Amino acid sequence: MQLLDETPTPARQVAEVLTNMGASRQRIGVAQWQQATGDVMPRRLGHSLLFTPQPQQMTDFYTTVLGLRVSDRIHDLVTFLNAGPGDHHIFGFIASSHPGFHHASFEVPSIDAIALGADRMRSRGRDAGWGLGRHTIGSNFFHYNPDPWGSWIEWFSDIDQIDDSWVARDWDVPPHLWGAPPPVTFLRNLEPPG
Numbered sequence: 001m002q003l004l005d006e007t008p009t010p011a012r013q014v015a016e017v018l019t020n021m022g023a024s025r026q027r028i029g030v031a032q033w034q035q036a037t038g039d040v041m042p043r044r045l046g047h048s049l050l051f052t053p054q055p056q057q058m059t060d061f062y063t064t065v066l067g068l069r070v071s072d073r074i075h076d077l078v079t080f081l082n083a084g085p086g087d088h089h090i091f092g093f094i095a096s097s098h099p100g101f102h103h104a105s106f107e108v109p110s111i112d113a114i115a116l117g118a119d120r121m122r123s124r125g126r127d128a129g130w131g132l133g134r135h136t137i138g139s140n141f142f143h144y145n146p147d148p149w150g151s152w153i154e155w156f157s158d159i160d161q162i163d164d165s166w167v168a169r170d171w172d173v174p175p176h177l178w179g180a181p182p183p184v185t186f187l188r189n190l191e192p193p194g
């Protein structure tokens with residue numbers, strides 16, 4: 001773990017996304033299909049998750065020494081951590097037999113951007129990965145693609161925002177609210193070479 005005393009890099013500026021969902025009627029006289037493909041690139045790294053054989057010790061270190069807070073847990077499997085008001089989680093751990101890197105997650109401007117990115121990866125011959133879906137814990141829309149090193153890249157949008165009044169809870173839920181279940185390789189933690 002390397003700690004740097006630096007000013008956080010601001011997220012890339014993106015336009016407001018206007019919706020006509022629920023009671024909202026924000027987008028009048030604009031054809032969304034002509035807008036949706038305009039900006040699909042990541043705006044920031046949102047979070048990453050590690051495999052660990054010691055989730056409780058890792059949680060103790062990152063909360064008591066580095067000041068992160070537990071956001072929520074999926075019972076005996078995943079611990080999500082936050083850094084105060086903002087994204088529901090910016091870091092976390094998945095219980096496993098040995099250490100490893102599970103995924104890095106990049107925020108894109110919209111659910112369209114997630115699906116368009118997935119289409120682009122498929123069209124270039126990449127593994128289809130997992131998605132589109134909406135997560136349970138954190139509620140973000142997601143699509144995952146395998147990266148070249150046996151881990152995953154996640155593209156996300158619409159993650160829950162929390163404040164200091166958020167209360168962490170222990171949940172017994174699948175990782176997705178809707179969408180296809182994850183592939184069997186999703187929680188695979190490859191042994192390090194040698």
Ligand SMILES: [Fe+2]
Binds near residue numbers: 047154
């Ligand atoms: Fe994620």
